[in-house]
Amino acid sequence: MSEVVQPASLALAVSRPKTSPFDWRRAVPLLLAAPLLIYMLVFYALPVVAMLLRSVNDPTWTLSHYATLLDDVVFQKTFWITINTSVTVTLGCLILGYPVAMGLVRAKSMAPFILVVILLPFWTSVLVRSYAWMVLLGRHGLVNEALLALGMIDRPIRILNTPLATQIAMIHILLPYMILPIANALRQIDPSLIRAASGLGSTPFMTFRQVILPLSMSGVAAGTLLTFVLALGFYITPAMVGGPRDITLSMLIAQQVDQLNWAYAATLSAVLLATALAILAVARKLPGVGNAFRTSMR
Amino acid sequence: MTGMGTNGAGSGPVSGRGASVTLSNLEKTYDRANAAKAVDGVSLDIRSGEFLTMLGPSGSGKTTTLMMIAGFETPTAGDIAIDGKSVVAMPPYRRNIGMVFQNYALFPHLTVEENVGFPLKQRGVPKAERAKLVAEALELVHLPGYGARYPRQLSGGQQQRVAVARAVVFRPRLLLMDEPLGALDKQLRENLQLEMRRLHADLGITFIYVTHDQEEALTMSDRIAVMNDGKVAQVGSPEDLYDRPDNRFVAGFIGESNFLPAVVRGMEDNIVIAECEGALIRALCPGRPASGEKVTLTTRPERLRFADGVWAGTPPQNRLSVTVTEAVFAGERCRYMLQAGDGTSIVLKEPSSATIRRRAVGERAEIAWSVADTILV
Numbered sequence: 001m002s003e004v005v006q007p008a009s010l011a012l013a014v015s016r017p018k019t020s021p022f023d024w025r026r027a028v029p030l031l032l033a034a035p036l037l038i039y040m041l042v043f044y045a046l047p048v049v050a051m052l053l054r055s056v057n058d059p060t061w062t063l064s065h066y067a068t069l070l071d072d073v074v075f076q077k078t079f080w081i082t083i084n085t086s087v088t089v090t091l092g093c094l095i096l097g098y099p100v101a102m103g104l105v106r107a108k109s110m111a112p113f114i115l116v117v118i119l120l121p122f123w124t125s126v127l128v129r130s131y132a133w134m135v136l137l138g139r140h141g142l143v144n145e146a147l148l149a150l151g152m153i154d155r156p157i158r159i160l161n162t163p164l165a166t167q168i169a170m171i172h173i174l175l176p177y178m179i180l181p182i183a184n185a186l187r188q189i190d191p192s193l194i195r196a197a198s199g200l201g202s203t204p205f206m207t208f209r210q211v212i213l214p215l216s217m218s219g220v221a222a223g224t225l226l227t228f229v230l231a232l233g234f235y236i237t238p239a240m241v242g243g244p245r246d247i248t249l250s251m252l253i254a255q256q257v258d259q260l261n262w263a264y265a266a267t268l269s270a271v272l273l274a275t276a277l278a279i280l281a282v283a284r285k286l287p288g289v290g291n292a293f294r295t296s297m298r
Numbered sequence: 299m300t301g302m303g304t305n306g307a308g309s310g311p312v313s314g315r316g317a318s319v320t321l322s323n324l325e326k327t328y329d330r331a332n333a334a335k336a337v338d339g340v341s342l343d344i345r346s347g348e349f350l351t352m353l354g355p356s357g358s359g360k361t362t363t364l365m366m367i368a369g370f371e372t373p374t375a376g377d378i379a380i381d382g383k384s385v386v387a388m389p390p391y392r393r394n395i396g397m398v399f400q401n402y403a404l405f406p407h408l409t410v411e412e413n414v415g416f417p418l419k420q421r422g423v424p425k426a427e428r429a430k431l432v433a434e435a436l437e438l439v440h441l442p443g444y445g446a447r448y449p450r451q452l453s454g455g456q457q458q459r460v461a462v463a464r465a466v467v468f469r470p471r472l473l474l475m476d477e478p479l480g481a482l483d484k485q486l487r488e489n490l491q492l493e494m495r496r497l498h499a500d501l502g503i504t505f506i507y508v509t510h511d512q513e514e515a516l517t518m519s520d521r522i523a524v525m526n527d528g529k530v531a532q533v534g535s536p537e538d539l540y541d542r543p544d545n546r547f548v549a550g551f552i553g554e555s556n557f558l559p560a561v562v563r564g565m566e567d568n569i570v571i572a573e574c575e576g577a578l579i580r581a582l583c584p585g586r587p588a589s590g591e592k593v594t595l596t597t598r599p600e601r602l603r604f605a606d607g608v609w610a611g612t613p614p615q616n617r618l619s620v621t622v623t624e625a626v627f628a629g630e631r632c633r634y635m636l637q638a639g640d641g642t643s644i645v646l647k648e649p650s651s652a653t654i655r656r657r658a659v660g661e662r663a664e665i666a667w668s669v670a671d672t673i674l675v
Contacts, residue, residue: 195368195399
C-alpha cells in the first residue's frame with residue numbers, strides 16, 4: 001500500500017519548499033485514510049491478532065496445537081486438497097483467461113460488451129453463482145441432460161459433489177481476477193512494438209512468443225497470485241458443490257468452529273494465513289514479479 | 299546475405315543494392331462513415347538507391363502511404379510494387395523492409411544487443427553470426443559496447459540509433475523511416491540528419507523518409523514528394539521545389555513565399571508578362587495562360603532587393619513600388635514587411651551589413667528582383 005501513498009506525498013513535498021520542520025501537507029494522505037485505517041484496525045487487525053493468540057494461548061501458552069498438526073492425517077489431507085484445488089483452478093483460469101484478455105484488448109467496438117460479460121458474474125453473489133452451478137451440474141441438471149440428449153452417456157453421471165464440480169465453479173468465479181490484470185498488462189503494450197516485430201520479419205506467432213507474452217508477464221504474475229491466494233481461502237463454493245470427503249482448509253476451519261473447537265480452528269487459520277503470506281513473499285522475490293506488483297498498483 | 303530467410307520482396311528484377319518502389323494510383327479510405335480519402339491516387343516511382351522524402355503537413359497522407367509500403371495498412375485501391383513485384387497481398391513480415399518508427403519502438407524487455415539481433419533471430423541466423431552482424435550494426439551507428447544495456451538506460455538519440463541499427467542489420471534493400479527525429483531536440487536532430495545521409499551513402503540502399511519538417515527534407519533528400527490532402531503536390535529535387543514550385547501549396551509550404559495577384563497581359567517564349575499593382579512583372583511559366591486571366595505570381599523574400607541598392611550585374615527587370623510597414627533587425631538579416639499599392643503584403647529579407655542603409659517604417663521604396671526568381675503558380 002505504501003507504493004500508492006508515496007508518490008503523492010513526494011509530489012506534494014517537492015512542489016512546496018519546506019518551511020516548518022513538520023510539514024502538515026505530508027500528513028494529508030494519512031489523515032484522509034485515517035477513518036478506514038481505524039476501522040480496519042478495530043474490526044480486522046485486532047480480531048486476527050486475537051485469533052492468532054488463541055492458537056498459542058489455549059488454555060495456557062503452548063505450541064502443542066501446532067505440534068499436533070505434524071501428525072494430524074485429516075489436516076494433512078485437507079491441506080493437500082486445498083493446494084491441489086488452488087493450483088488446478090489457477091491454471092484453469094490462466095488457460096481460459098489469457099485468450100479472453102487478448103480478445104478484450106484487441107476488440108474495438110465489442111470491448112465494452114466483452115467487459116460486461118466478464119464482469120456480470122463478478123457483480124453476482126458467490127452464493128447465487130454456487131447455487132447456479134448446483135442446478136447446472138446436478139443429476140438432472142443441464143449438463144447431464146445435454147450429455148444424455150447427445151448420446152454421449154447412457155445415464156446421468158455424478159458431477160455435483162466431486163472435486164471437478166468445485167474446480168469448474170471456482171474457475172468460473174475467479175476468472176475475472178485473472179483476466180483483468182492480464183488485460184491491463186496487454187493494454188499497456190505499445191502497439192508500435194507489435195508492428196515493429198512484424199516489420200522486422202516476425203510472424204504473428206513469433207511476435208506473440210517473443211514480444212506480447214514476455215511483456216504481459218507482469219499481468220500474468222499478478223493475476224496468478226491473486227487467483228491462487230483467493231482460491232486458498234474459498235469456502236462457500238467447495239462446501240456447496242464439492243464432494244463431502246474433499247474438504248478444504250476453510251471448510252475444516254468452519255467445521256471446528258461449529259464444534260466450538262476454537263484453538264484448533266485458530267491454528268488452522270494461522271496456517272492458511274501463513275501459507276498465503278509465504279506465497280506472496282516468495283513471489284515478490286521472483287525476477288519480474290516484484291516489478292509486476294509495482295506496475296499493477298500504478 | 300541474400301539467402302537469408304524470408305526474402306520475398308528481394309526477388310524481382312534487381313538493380314543495385316537498393317530496391318525500387320512503384321506506387322500506382324494508391325488509395326486508402328478508412329471505413330468510417332463518409333470519411334475522406336486519407337491517400338487519394340498517389341503514383342510515385344522511387345528509384346533504386348534513392349533518398350526520397352515524403353513531406354507534408356499532418357493529415358496529408360504521408361504516414362499512411364508509408365504504412366501501406368510497410369504492409370501495416372492495406373490499400374483500398376492501387377498497387378505497390380517493390381523491384382517490380384506487387385507486394386499488396388504480402389504480410390509485413392515477408393516484405394523484408396527495414397523500418398524506423400517515430401517513437402523508436404524498441405522492445406523494452408530486450409537488451410540493445412537482443413533488439414538489434416531480433417530481425418536476425420526471426421530469419422534463423424545462427425547465434426555466432428548474429429553476434430558478429432549485431433556488433434557491425436552497432437559500429438555503424440557509433441554505439442559499440444552498448445549491447446548489454448536496456449533501451450530505458452539510453453538517451454533519446456541513442457535509442458534512435460539502436461532503432462536504425464535494428465532496421466538495417468538484416469541488410470534490407472529498402473529502409474522506411476517515419477519521422478524518426480521528431481522527438482529529439484534541434485541540435486541532436488541536425489547531427490543525426492547528417493548521419494542519416496552518411497548512412498545512406500554507406501549502405502547504398504533505398505531510403506523512404508517521412509517528415510513534416512521542410513528543412514529536414516531539404517537537407518537530406520535526393521528527391522522530395524510534397525504531399526497535401528492525400529495527393530502528391532509535387533515531386534522533385536530540393537532545388538526544384540524551392541526554385542520552381544508547381545503550385546501555391548508547394549510554394550507556401552516549402553520556405554517562405556510572397557504571393558502577388560496579377561493579370562496576364564502577354565507571353566514572350568516561356569515567360570509570362572503580367573500586370574501587378576500597376577507594374578508589369580515577368581515570370582517563368584510552363585503553360586500558356588490566356589491574356590486577361592487572373593493569376594498568382596510567387597517569389598522568395600530573400601530574392602528581393604531594394605532597387606536603389608548596389609547591383610553586381612545588370613539590375614533585375616521586375617520592379618514594384620512599396621511602402622515599408624514593418625522593419626525587424628534579426629542579426630544576420632533584416633526582415634521588412636512591405637505594402638504594394640492596393641494592400642498586397644510583401645516580405646523582403648536583406649542580409650544585414652554595416653554598409654546597407656536600414657529602411658524606416660513609412661518610407662517609400664522600389665524593390666527589384668529577377669525574372670528567374672518569379673514563378674506563376
